[in-house]
Amino acid sequence: MKKSTYFLLLFVSISFAQTVAKVSFTAKIENRNSDTLTIFGPKKFKQVIAINQKGLFEATFEITEGIHQFNDGSESSMLYLKDGDALLLSMDAKAFDETIVYKGKGEKENNYLAQKALTDEAFELGLESLLEKEEAVFKAALEMKKTEDLAKLEGSGLYDKFVTTYKPKILQDVTMLQQFYAQKALAKKLEGIASPTFNFENHKGGTTKLENFKGEYVYIDVWATWCGPCRAEIPFLKKVEEKYHGKNIEFVSISVDVDKDHEKWQKFVTEKELGGIQLFADKNWNSDFIKAFGINAIPRFLLIDPTGKVLKADAARPSSVELTKLLDTLLK
Template sequence: MKKTFILFFVAILSGFAQNTSNTVSLNVKIANRFSDTITVSSGRTFKQKVGINKNGVFQTTFEASKDGGFYRLNDGNEGTTLFLKNGYDLTVTLDTKDFDETLVYKGKGANENNYLAQKALSDEKFEMELEPLFDADEATFKAALSKKKANDISMIDGKGFDQSLVTMLRPSFEQEEKFLLEYYTQKVAAKKMEGIASPTFEYENHKGGKTKLEDLKDKYVYIDVWATWCGPCLAEIPHLKKVEEKYHGKNIEFISISVDVEKDYEKWKKMVTSKELGGIQLFADKNWTSDFIKAFGINSIPRFILIDPNGKVVKADAPRPSSVSLVELLDGLVK
């Protein structure tokens, strides 16, 4: 589940509308930077590339949200969420070797943004503590979520933060709780499928013809359920390629099943080719309503499934390619 919770939180924040007026000033100092350019963005409505100046500082001024809004600051693949409002004048310092841990804000708007940096660390710690709770009963899991929500509320109430920030954040705590409870339900359902015969599929193969699960008998099958529009899915592709390379020639097949809608069929075909995607690339017949997808209760992606050589489910919610636990799992099975 690595980063799932944090990514969900970012997705919630990016949905707030922007009302541009006046300007915000940012001065960003990055030790061990990844490049000479950073980006500042807000959903799909705003994106600015900022180059480094002769003093080694990324400096920019731009129109920001009049009532306050959430932005992303990225250096390469590393990034953080900021709360920016007209009139803010912020200096940001960080070291990419410990990106989140070293973030410090000074200037107008520093209190709000130092809080967001601490919340990101708190959420990451909670996510690590959360994993063992997926094996607990529902009452225990709900109690942990309630405790976290109460702590989140206590971190913003009465702290003197900009009221716009508080107003935007409070509904997100409820949404986070709902999201994690749904995720727990999905994990429990997936665990019940372990050891049983897997539902089958027969989907169009990118290379031609159709491929069904029975064609892969006597081998382990690692399945990636994804879509061309899914950012987290695309982020897993480089890791998936490395895993495929590691186990090349062994008794395992790597299958990617796209749940893109029919209108994105050509987009899927072109992306498989342009990104040189490996393994067996399949296109689900009815996207999210395909029988195989429904049988596994898949309502969010990416989702990974591991099936054994006898067609039985090993993991209905298997580790991601980016997780070290996947290699640990496969090393114990694949010969």
Template sequence: MKKLVYLLVLSVGFSFAQTTTKEKVKFSAKIENRNSDTLTVFGPNKFKQVIPINKKGVFEASFEVTDGLHQFSDGSESSMMYLRGGDDIKLTLDAKEFDETIVYTGKGSKESNFLAQKALSDEKFEMELEGLLEKDEATFKAALDKKAKEDLAKLESAGLDEKLVSALKPRIAQEGMMLTQYYNQKAAAKKVEGTTAPSFDYENHKGGKTKLEDLRGKYVYIDVWATWCGPCRAEIPHLKKIEEKYHGKNIEFVSISVDVDKDHEKWQKFVTEKQLGGIQLFADKNWMSDFIKAFGINSIPRFILIDPNGNVVKADAPRPSSATLVELLDGLVK
């Protein structure tokens, strides 16, 4: 599961005081129920190390690193870890319970184990987040403050490398700021619910143009996305399943790309090669398109639900990967 708080941490980047060491890191991983025969480690300065599985069923390599935060991916899931020259780290996990089973051993493992536990803590908080987003601002802020204090207390008492402590302290504050922005976005979106939706008239991948009024009489579930957006692409398999579930019902699925004009051909090829369903549209002025600005969209993916009369049901609707979307649509779509 991709965690919102985890993604926010990654969005801050890997930058902080760094030292490239000549001493190599020894890294190995034993993964049950693996999703791939390669493991990829990403790090500062566009670092990328691809590690193939060996005959013993182990991912094993030795490589130079820039000391600091890194990320490993098995092709389907990712997690953060901390690497320094001279470390000798061994990772074990079961990909069926990815986050819950991550364990590091060996020299330099303490910091990575801390990061794995923080990811679990963040995931637990995210499970409460949907309910918190419905609360008043004071309640939401109190929950964020409580989390930040607890995270700082754990960080300062864990006996970690001071570089990691220095790197994570501002990130904890930034998590709160980003989640507050997310809360404010949700609050602003609620204000337009029940009002007439702004219209659009955009190029259709299949030819011609499509406007919102063409879809009157049906619910319209809109996905605002772009080809370069990783979280957007991650929702595509879930969206396809939702489209299949409600095929033939009174709902249309519309995807609006905010790719810039120079990527128009890239968008066309992407839609064709990935066999994207629904109605695929290309916004006329990407982020500055009137429809995008009317909903105050400044981050993607963003999902919107409009009723058969053209009124906004949800200006910030649940994602296709959320069980909440099915609950919502089951109560509306016939």
């Protein structure tokens, strides 16, 4: 799962059954990203599975029946685990969601989840084209998706408790996608106009203004030290910074950590050897710059052009090939 990982984690934390269950889980993964798999679940459940001499990830363990997720060190996908399940997962990590196949007891529910991830991602990617149309068109498309999702869930002969557990997730996603669309729509309106400005504390001392970068492209990462998805982007950001070193672009990271975590931010930047220009927002989420862009979830990435106008108010992440495609075009 990629763009919907936030939805997945939120749902895992708020909705699950209470039955204690024992399951066996085996995974055969080509082009693996790590030598361990981690399964997360209710009640802070965490099961780390190391690869064995046969090249398989194998384990038997007790869980609380319900929605879980597995992570291969790079990406995540949802699982539904119940007592007696014996799952064999096969996949190619280079084409993560597209290649997930389950066999064994519990396969039906988990293959449903794998396919659902693909259709959800396709819908989210299509939001860009929907932004060019009236809001009513988006609402109609979302209502159709909800209707189709509920019909498929309830008409596929899936385990009754799974259907009951998962149905709120579909309804929750409708709300999430409405918020996601609203964010995208606001971002679209900001593109092409003069960017709001800032004057924030610089980790190296003094303060830095957006105007300091006039004549250069500016790629801005809005993040915080406590944000897991933000930290996950750091290695990719470092690679992008290295790729475009010496080009007409500055990489600026703006922390929205609260004041009490100021020292934590300073240490984090130093210890993790973060590159680019590291800034600390003056009023975290309530900073004028952050509010002007309607930022209510992080990480969030912005791209400002050399004249100070907003080029992308919701730019691609460093981990996305779309970012390097765009920068290659701009900085050729």
